[in-house]
Amino acid sequence: MEDKNRSYGLAGRIARAFIKSPLTPLMVLASLLLGLFAVLTTPRDEEPQIVVPMIDIIVPFPGSEADEVDKLITKPLEKIMWEIPGVDYVYSYAGDGFGVTTVRFYVGEDPEDALVRLYSKLMSNYYRMPQGAMEPIVKPKSIDDVPILALTFYSDKYSSYEIRRVVEQVEDELKQLYNISETTILGSKPKSIYIYFDPSKLNAYHILLPQVVQALQYANSSLPSGEFDKGNYRFKLRTGQFLNSVKDVENVVIGVYNNKPIYIKDVAKVEIGEGEVTNIVQFGYGIRGEGDKNKLYNAVTLAIAKKTGSNAVVVAEKILEKLETLKGKVIPADIHVKVTRNYGETATEKANELIEHLLIATFSIVLLIAVTLGWRESLIVAVTIPVTLAIALFLSEMYGYSLNRVTLFALIFSIGILVDNSIVVLENIHRWFSMRKLPNEKAAIVATDEVGNPTILATFAVIVALLPMAFVSGLMGPYMRPIPINASVAMFFSMLIAFILTPYLALRWLKHDHEHESPEALEKEDEARAGILAKLFERIYMPLFLSRIKRYIFLGFMGLLLVGSVWLFVERVVLVKMLPYDNKSELFVVLDMPEGTPLEKTYKVAKEIAEYAKNVNEVENYVIYAGIPAPFDFNGLVRHYYMREGTHYAMIKINLIGKHERKAQSHQIAERIRGDIERIAKKHGAKYVAVVEPPPGPPVLSPIVAEVYGPDYKTQLKIADEIKNIFEKAEGVIDVGIYANLPQRQYILKPDREKIKRYGFNEDMIVKTVRIALAGYSVGFIHSAEDLNPVNIVVRLDEKYRTSINDILSMKIPTPKGAIPLGSLVTVKEGSAKNDIYRKNLQKVVYVIANVDDTVGSPVYPIVDLSEKIRNIKTPDGKGVEILLTHQPHLEDRYYVKWDGEWQVTYETFRDMGIAFAVALIVLYILLVGWFGSFKMPMVIMSPIPFTLVGIVPGHFIMGAFFTATSMIGFIALAGIILRNSILLVEFTQQKLQEGYALEEALLEAGIVRTRPILLTAAAVVVGAFVIIFDPIFNGLAIALIFGTIASTLITLVVVPVLYYMIVGKTAVKLDMPPAVPVDEKPEK
Secondary structure (H helix, E strand, O other), X not given: OOHHHOOOOHHHHHHHXXXXXXXXXXXXXXXXXXXXXXXHHOOEOOOOOOOOOEEEEEEEOOOOOHHHHHHHHHHHHHHHHHOOOOXXXXXXXXXXXXXXXXXXXXXXXXXXXXXXXXXXXXXXXXXHOOOOOOOOEEEEEOHHHOOOEEEEEEEOOOOHHHHHHHHHHHHHHHOOOOOEEEEEEEOOOOOEEEEEEOHXXXXXXXXXXXXXXXXXXXXXXXXXXXXXXXXXXXEEEEEEEOOOOHHHHHOOEEEEEOOEEEEHHHHEEEEEEOOOOOOEEEEEEOOOOOOOOOOEEEEEEEEEEEOOOOOHHHHHHHHHHHHHHHEOOOEOOOOEEEEEEXXXXXXXXXXXXXXXXXXXXXXXXXXXXXXXXXXHHHHHHHHHHHHHHHHHHHHHHHOOOOEOHHHHHHHHHHHHHHHHHHHHHHHXXXXXXXXXXXXXXXXXXXXHHHOHHHHHHHHHHHHHHHHHHHHOOOOHHHHHOHHHHHHHHHHHHHHHHHHHHHHHHHHHHOOOOOOOOOHHHHHHHHHHHHHHHHHHHHHHHHHHHHOHHHHHHHHHHHHHHHHHHHHHHHOOOOOEOOOOOOOOOEEEEEEEOOOOOOHHHHHHHHHHHHHHHOOOOOEEEEEEEEOOOOOOOHHHHHHOHHHOOOOOEEEEEEEEOOOOOOOOOHHHHHHHHHHHHHHHHHHOOOOEEEEEOOOOOOOOOOOEEEEEEOOOHHHHHHHHHHHHHHHHHOOOEEEEEEOOOOOOEEEEEEEOHHHHHHOOOOHHHHHHHHHXXXXXEEEEEEOOOOOOOOEEEEEEEOHHHOOOHHHHHOOEEOOOOOOEEHHHOEEEEEEEOOOOEEXXXXXXXXXXXXXXXXXXXXXXXXXXXXXXXXXXXXXXXXOOOEEEOOOOOOOOOOOEEEEEEHHHHHHHHHHHHHHHHHHHHHHHHHHHHHHHOOOOHHHHHHOOOOOHHHHHHHHHHHHOOOEXXXXXXXXXXXXHHHHHHHHHHHHHHXXXXXXXXXXXXXXXXXXXXXXXXXXXXXXXXXXXXHOOOOOOOOHHHHHHHHHHHHHHHHHHHHHHHHHHHHHHHHHOOOOOOOXXXXXXXXXXX
16 A cells, blocks of 8 residues: 555654655754754843833932821822833832832833833923922832842952942943943942031131032132134133142132131041941951951942843853953952852853753653663654754744743753653654564654644643743743743644654664564564553453442542642641742841941941851851942842941841852751841841841742731831731741831921021021031032042031030021021920831831741741731721731721732732633643543543642652642643543544444553553653752752652553543444554565
């Protein structure tokens, strides 16, 4: 019979078209080259680049208190921003003198478009700003603003200011490099000229501070004055002169006394430098560092971000190369540089580690095939896997994904399932070659065609199961999206490669495999193997086929196993968590002292914590940042750590040795040191302290967040304080804090208006004089050619003359009737500063934050356990507090507590994944109904899906792991994977029924023939998943795949035949399809 007269399905036609085509090897070569191109050119990042436009609007409102800022600035601004399409959240903060409104758009919104919409809305409503409010500062923030590199310059020979001057030059040099974005210098202050006045000298010469400011401004001015003609030339004219040096400033005339000019230098000392210390940055080595751990070095950090879309690895390497060339030229020998963050290096390390895992998984599966089918068959698999992965990598780059941990994990995860197509086709070709009933070419085509339909159906079943996960919303959506996208792409192309490449290679590499044996010997070998399986399945199947009671007992037992597995969740034997912590090489200590704490005391506490941390076995080095924020990560971006400026704030960045050099994971180290650090901080009266770890997924404000809403802000604060006390007493709840400032003592100077009128001046003169004296006032900058940045001129009273309220009251105020002491013009009142006010989506809110330790593990459980206690908090109306789990209150008519933080992300993620799973099941059912033309058959095929939990949940218990979002991905993926086994059994059963087999014989034959490919594909999934089982984040996925596959495969081999027998029974549909092999074909001679 001629092959061209034979009717083939899609798989057979594809195999026939390419089995001898010269295009096939060219396609393989092209695919591999595209994959290599993708590996070399795809930008590398450690984490997926989540696009979530976030824009800060800062509105200075000098002289206003927090409640006034809230009423006149942030509340109206929130309403305006809420009108913008695409806005997800609007947060605001109102403090004394300024307000900050943060607008967060939906994930995936175009950042530039979002900024244009916001700016347009802001400017069109600018007229509504109250008088006295300054122009808004709009600062867009995105993940690309997170510095990829932090260079800490330190020395024991140079001051912080001197180091900063060097760093400014280094910054200028590095800015010339391509793909450098925002750079930030942290430590000391820019060069300025400070004029510190002696009030006694000012009084002696009858000179007043406003008079000094005016004189300096007049002396530092120069303007073009026009042009004039002389002869045949036109001259320009400029009038005035600028201040160019410290000497120029010292010689500014500020008055006349006894007919003699009075210069700045006569009444003040003029200094050039950083002025008074407002921050302290110091670097030190830990016990595992290469330097002297007993020294603390003056330090300044240069944080560098990259441009959007650039390769973090390349950018970091170029910066470090350039830095080396600056040593000895720009950077003196006694100033050393330590790289205290390098996300380019960590991205490379993670990518290389995962590529290594990819190779190990590939090799393991090839070895599996070599052991089970033969070494020639394993070579075919060794070709098909890289070709599939190469195509997937190339397409991943084409639709904009970087090479990061999630995209690579998607490929590692998919290896175990994408190889299934090749295994099924290869195993069937192997079987047909062994039978030798057809010429090898025809046998390869027929074998591919025989399993083609179930392979196509199974492939699309896996894709249908995975793809809905790409539509998970929120921050977790883009974080996890590469898994369903890349795995689905890999599955589709693995199917095509199985139909194109596997027959092509099998014809060339397997055709001599069985020539040395006679057909009779091969037949006997197959019969022997089949005989063992026949006895096994006959013992299992026949009692269940013949006895209805035994069938029900068996299915009842399986149901009990399923219920028992799910019950492990209810009893908290297996805990649910969003994601476990990753193993990173950095930790942060965040320290908040009470408002009003001097910088020196804050630094003292931070230093004591650092002294403790440096002796921890795994610590390599650390950097103390007091009064200034540390370089922020993505977590710090969301939490606004970059705004932590003030004398009562401190952060300590702790760098650990590499994870391959230590046994403990970073989370274990954090747990170990947390208690001691908290004791040190609390001993000194710290308001809040926390050991903060980089989150494993999208960051949140805190793992546990209780948002308190209500009609009265003071009552909200009281309720929040009670919740804080409940948290502090709860077992396993740690790092408790509240977003509310402690009342800071303040003096209020109230001018006597009658006296002021009698002296013939106004209150504004008092306000300005006091502000100049105490806070300082910048009167301009010197025009120096040698400085890279503007050098401001700041006027201020000398520090020793402003240490008490009496110093301030003794200052002289200029009036038309002479200078009058301030104390005689004002009344002094002592009080407390007003509370800062927070808002979220137009409602006032107080945040109470906390974390959980390893005794609890997941924030879900404290939320469940503590809700009743919080509900019983008494409110002024006597109604108690209402608990909200998923949404803000619609009205502020009573007091509410809404849970947020990791709980919100967990709820949204598992909700969306549950919906995705439900959609997948519905689509799978429709797909199967359309394929089989039956409503009952899909129920049989899909029956093993819930039984994957019989393996998944106990597997998490055995491994001591959380059931996480990645575990859920494994569960959903198994729904598609396990259908392949069911389809193989049902399709073969249908074929045998058509050939005239009795139902029992058809089911038994399906079990015998299809067990090997089913076990092989299951083993491939297990082997492929095993390489990621030790990854802190993705081990849930590995556990789900390994234990779920083992359990569901074994169950499928029994449950599907039994349910087929029960549901389909004697009315089994006999498909109208030709026999798989014509009876008149003869084996190849």
